[in-house]
Amino acid sequence: MAKQREMFKKLLSLMLFVGVMVASVNLQEFTEDLTEDDPIIYERSSDIANEFAKEYIYFLKTGHESKSLKDLSSKLANMHTLKKLFTTSISDWETKDQFFMCTTCQAVVNIVVHMFRGEDGEFNGPNAQNNAKNLTLELCQRFQLQTGNVCSGLFDINWPTVHYIIMNSKADARSICGLLPISFCAIKQEEFDWSVEVDSKTGPLTKPKADKPQKTQNDLMILHLSDIHYDPDYKEGSLADCEEPLCCRNVDDRNISIDVGAGFWGDYRDCDAPKRLILNAFQHIRTQDQIDYIYYTGDIVPHNIWSTTEESNKEIITEIFDLLSKQFENIKVYPAIGNHEAHPANVFGNENVPTNMSSRWLYEHLWDLWSDWLPAEAKETILKGGYYTVTPRPGFRIISLSNMDCYIFNWWIYYNGNEISLPQLQWLHDTLLDAEENNEHVHILAHIPSGGKDCWPVWAREYNRIIERFSDVISGIFNGHTHKDEMLLHYSELGHPMAISWNGGSLTPYSYKNPNYRIYEIEPKTFQVVDHETWIFNLTEANEQNGLKSPRWFSEYHFSEFTDDLSPSGIDKWLNQMAENPDILQKFWSYKVTLADPNLSTGCNNKCLLNNICQLAVSANNRKERCEELQSILESNVSYALTQHVTRDSLLSVLSNA
């Protein structure tokens, strides 16, 4: 029996090997059947990457393109879902997109390190930039990634930073691509592991955080706005269904039919917010009875990541913060930075990187704009890294992070994650320790939710360690970035619910959303959220009026529709209720996508429900215990099989057809 199993294993590895080497292997069919956690995929991804890099370097050196290279290129190019790589969050990628990314990442880093780094780096030297650009454009076309214009723009603005990191980082291809939040791509990398010094006065949490917040007469009202993504070049009637990552802005698109033309108030497709949408939203917010503070959780600049400049980013950011300060004259705004504020987008160099590549210009500009709302002491940390703390009233502290330190598209974390990411988290810890000594309750603002796949698990792990130590002090966490009206529960090391991250959604309709804003009701003793109300309008309906009428904003829902216990323990119980009753989960999902027509017409199937229940319970993307528990409850409550587990039989049959 054991012998047979051994034989079977040998046969399987032989077939895997043959499968990789045989050029006619059908990658697409292979990846469609696999779940993302399958360890076998990484082996293949890595082998294919090595094969591709070897053939491609031969091609670069001789000009001769082998049949194997041609076949691998066209198979990889046909595998990914094109625009999705640029327009959707990595959390929403299909396994084949993840496979494509992991494989090409390893292949490209291999090629780049081989050709640029070291003594025999033939592409380095005075022509490095030209060589690299030609290489990028060739690969961009080979994998049919984006238009030449977008690839060229992305290269131009990212090259100085990327070149510096290639030449100076000690990371190799495996560890660089291992930082991608793709489970089968991840490997252990000691040089990228680090930890915060956490005060040890209290031990691990031994029970859930369960003090249920109660409504009072004196509750505070906090407006949560996020992800405005203001596009000054938005043009109604222009092409809304274009090839680039951002549409609705090209005035040269003439004679286009009405169904592909950008709407008057914005567009569900890959388009950002026109000025009139933002003005209209602010006007509507002004009709609300009471707003004590405003939280803005980042992303003001539009999604034209291939053509931003420092100047245009500064202008757009100034315009929006000026507007906020004029429209809400007597209300303090507490902002957090988003990944799009930087130029190049996503790339945040702190004080440890060479001055000409640091984000100091952005931090100085933001301090100019924010100083009306913030105390003078905030200046030091804002100029350092775009983060700060403030006490709006006795007993209540806000800590605003710039958590692009965890964002996997911020190239600097590949340079030296320890130097880039540790200082701010250590500051967060120290600030919370002071808050605890002063009996303060704390709200944390941060653009990127820690549980998302685009947040580096090492950062998320350390962040959660800090949250566990200070779960009594932290009363709420407020995020943006995903453009979805969602939330997540943080669990302690032993699995106790300890904190809630709320997500404010987005004002931009980019990625098929109705514009939304949210008002939290906060009880004034522990400053926990007692309820929230979300406001939206329907974009289809608004655009049908052709600008003759103002959009019809309406109260979409109160969170108390779901539960009146908004403590972490109460939310934990509610997650069970949703897993036991998928109808409630469906309702939660419809609000998550802000009842946007294109989403509602597609609906949320069982696989989508499983993903949704999981995301609610994951606060570091490699810790899935509670997610899996909820998924198995949900699976037993829906009518048919939900997952596509790969079986040995299906794997063998795919390989033997290769």
Ligand SMILES: [Zn+2]
């Ligand atoms: Zn955004």
Ligand SMILES: [Zn+2]
């Ligand atoms: Zn963002």
